[in-house]
Amino acid sequence: MSKTQFDRQDVLHKATSLFWRVGYNATSMQALFKVTGLKPGSVYLAFGNKEGLFKESLKFYASASIDKLNKKFKQNQSVEKIICDLLFSFVEEAVQSEYCSCYLVKSQLELDDQPQTKHYIAEYLAAIEKIYVEQLATIYPVEEAQIKAMSIMIHIFGLRVYGYHTQNKQSMLSSLQLGLPWLPWPS
Amino acid sequence: MSKTQFDRQDVLHKATSLFWRVGYNATSMQALFKVTGLKPGSVYLAFGNKEGLFKESLKFYASASIDKLNKKFKQNQSVEKIICDLLFSFVEEAVQSEYCSCYLVKSQLELDDQPQTKHYIAEYLAAIEKIYVEQLATIYPVEEAQIKAMSIMIHIFGLRVYGYHTQNKQSMLSSLQLGLPWLPWPS
DNA sequence: AAACAACTTGAACGCTCATTCAAAACATGA
DNA sequence: TCATGTTTTGAATGAGCGTTCAAGTTGTTT
Known part of the structure; x- marks a missing residue:
């Protein structure tokens, strides 16, 4: 090894922000050079091409989301209460003025002509759903947990x-309470 | 008047298909020339520019969707039964291999940096929601109809x-039944 | 049949795109 | 200190983008 590379996490964070906000196709490499501070050569050495950088940025975002979700469920509260909290925070997010949905959802819809990328994203989303299933399976029969998790995912996507x-x-909260009446909503 | 223009409906139909499948940014004008059979000059005279064609194509799609929905509700069945049928057909659509979500939903997510277009799309979606509200208001108090309509929209977006x-x-059907238990699902 | 207006044609334009690559800078081991 | 391998630099490239426009075609009016 010789000279260490640029801060990969930092670059991925910056690239993710741009891709997320603007979308894959509308994000130019020149814009990425600007926002990351890297020059073309560095990006192409490290990530191969635009798609390579994009895929890694998706992975970066998905891993962070999954970690965050797992951490939430380590809290000392009931599974259902935690899910309520999560949905609450999604509603909060959704009404922000610079809200730009979920990066995975957005990319999933934009890139359905790229089967490979689409497949990756679907796996990340499935991993997230699996967490909900496993958590709900601690208090419901597996089959019921699966249906309930899917209902939650549909509501999350809908909110997005x-x-x-x-x-x-x-x-929005009223509609969530109507659609997910089995959760312990406050008051 | 002199020579009549090309078949506008036909061109809009073809342009809509392409925009819908590929997305706004990934659709090139050259691809649109090919699929519509028009030459650059004709398109630019008739629609101004790419965005003009896109906006008209959105309107074309939205009007067709709204007409279709209104027609559905003219059927001689209960409002709730009709909504069940609609959701059923959305599930059928969603599992098709060439499924590419709803054109409006897809465009809404792709183009959040273009406030004007975003606003148009939001209005079309609001018009669709309004139809559900009005129909539900024939059997529920207005406020309840609004919440129920929003719940339906969230489920539709989620499905998409x-x-x-x-x-x-x-x-998917089981999750819909769980989230919308107040609808008259068959058996 | 001539003049006019509306529409179509398609080559051409300037610009931005993703990508390349030879040269320079740098860190490490000998 | 020098040799070696890795990373950075940034100007350059060709392809494709959205758009223009002068010339050609066609239908209508007189």
Whole structure:
């Protein structure tokens, strides 16, 4: 080994922000050079090409999301209470003005002509769903846990899209309570 | 008037297919020339530019969707039964191999940096939601109808995303039944 | 049949895109 | 200190992008 490379985590973080906000196709390499501070050669040596950088950025985001979710479930509260908290925070996110959905959801929809990338994203989303299934399986029969987890995922995806054109936090919460009545909503 | 223009509906139909499948940014004008059979000049005279064509294509799709929905509700069945049928057909759609979500949903997520276009799409989606609200308001108090309609929209959006990585029709239906228990699901 | 207006044609334009690569800078081992 | 291998630099490249426009075609009016 000789000279150590640039801070890979930092670069991935910056690239992820841009890809997430602007989308894969609308993000130019020149914009990525600017935001990361890297020159073309460095990026191409380290990641191969635009798609390589994108895939690694997806992985970076997905791993962080999964870690965060796992950590949440390590809290000393009931599984269902934790899920309520999570949904609450998703609603909070969704009404932010610079909200740009979930990076995985957005990319999934944008890149359905690239089967390989699509497949990766689907696996990350499935991994997230699996966490919900496992947690719910501690209090429900497996089959019921699976259906409930899927219902949660559908609601999360729905929020990710609905959040784009609604600022009304209260009615979003009401709809969640209607669609997920088996969760322990406050009051 | 002199020479009549090309068949506008036909061109919009073809352009919509391409934009829908490939996405706005990944669709090139040259590809649009090919698929529509038009030459650059014709397109630019009729639609102004790429964005103009795109906006008109969104309108074309939205109007067709809204008409279709209104027609559905003219059927001689209960509102809730009709909604069940619709959700059923959305699940059917979602498991098709060439499924590419809803054009409006997809575009909404891809183009959040273009506030004007985003606003248009949000209005179309709001118009669709309004139809559900009005129909549900014939059997529920207005406020309840609004929450229920929003819950339906969240489920539809959720399906539109979830459908990308699941082929399992039965579990999707089970999740819908769990999330929308107030609908008259068959047996 | 001539003049006019509306539409179509398609080559051409400037620009930005993703990508390349030879040269320079740098860290390490001998 | 020098040789070696790795990383960075940044100008350059060709391909493809969205768009333009002068010339050609076609239908209508007189």
